[in-house]
Ligand SMILES: NC(=O)C1=CN([C@@H]2O[C@H](COP(=O)(O)OP(=O)(O)OC[C@H]3O[C@@H](n4cnc5c(N)ncnc54)[C@H](O)[C@@H]3O)[C@@H](O)[C@H]2O)C=CC1
């Protein structure tokens with residue numbers, strides 16, 4: 001048996017990982033995970049090491065899915081960077097292991113996986129929770145996650161208007177120059193979110209930027225940033241008035257400042273809606289608080305490796 005590992009760079013991972021293949025796998029694994037109590041999926045809450053001198057953290061995200069033959073870990077760093085920095089804030093590498101023998105079978109870029117699987121999971125939340133008539137999409141932030149969210153949301157849904165806001169307006173302007181469709185650049189968060197049906201928050205903010213008083217009743221918010229217990233993107237009003245869904249209850253309780261500091265109650269996991277245990281309260285204002293899960297990386301990496309193997 002060969003023990004040499006396949007090595008895949010960002011360009012290859014980006015090419016091989018398509019939303020059409022990825023979304024059903026994420027739905028399946030999140031639905032199974034949320035049944036708990038099964039030995040089919042093992043995923044501890046991620047271990048985080050703070051890198052205080054450099055305003056960053058390192059997260060280690062292992063997952064074991066015996067039935068699917070997946071043993072995986074992602075290592076991800078995130079730094080709060082100056083706007084316009086040429087260095088990405090999120091960096092990641094994913095390792096796949098041979099579950100029986102323990103050697104590494106693939107080493108792949110994790111930036112593309114992180115960008116695409118996070119956006120795909122937010123899109124799943126929007127499929128379930130966005131208002132039936134959703135005409136306006138608003139994206140807060142203009143970084144990697146903002147871009148992957150733009151790509152998948154405009155691929156899956158038809159919006160009449162897309163708006164983007166970023167701390168520095170020129171960054172939002174730069175963001176839209178690369179895009180196919182028309183996007184309105186907004187000067188303030190308030191201007192961007194008033195009347196929006198779907199709002200994505202994908203920023204490095206550590207204080208609330210989105211306030212409940214601006215949010216249209218019934219809107220859906222996919223909240224992707226603020227992944228530390230003392231960081232916020234959403235204010236208390238929004239957190240307490242909305243129906244709050246999370247990707248993983250244990251992760252949310254340990255890591256989400258929006259949940260911990262607002263005292264908001266978690267209604268259910270996204271996977272519990274997917275597997276039919278809890279309803280999608282589409283008619284209410286809904287927040288999906290995403291923190292990211294090792295199982296999402298694991299199924300993404302397996303998919304990438306399968307595709308690569310099919311070509312070689
Ligand atoms: N939920 C999940 O699974 C994941 C969440 N993330 C989180 O998503 C967020 C965005 O990540 P990336 O797009 O990779 O970063 P990025 O650096 O590419 O983009 C960050 C965006 O946030 C803006 N920003 C930074 N500080 C801000 C502040 N104080 N107020 C308002 N805007 C601010 C920047 O201008 C930029 O537009 C981060 O918080 C990151 O930790 C990242 C990966 C996965």
Ligand SMILES: O=C([O-])C1=[NH+]CCC1
Nearest residue numbers: 076078227291292293
């Ligand atoms: O799930 C993930 O990869 C991350 N969540 C927050 C920063 C990176």
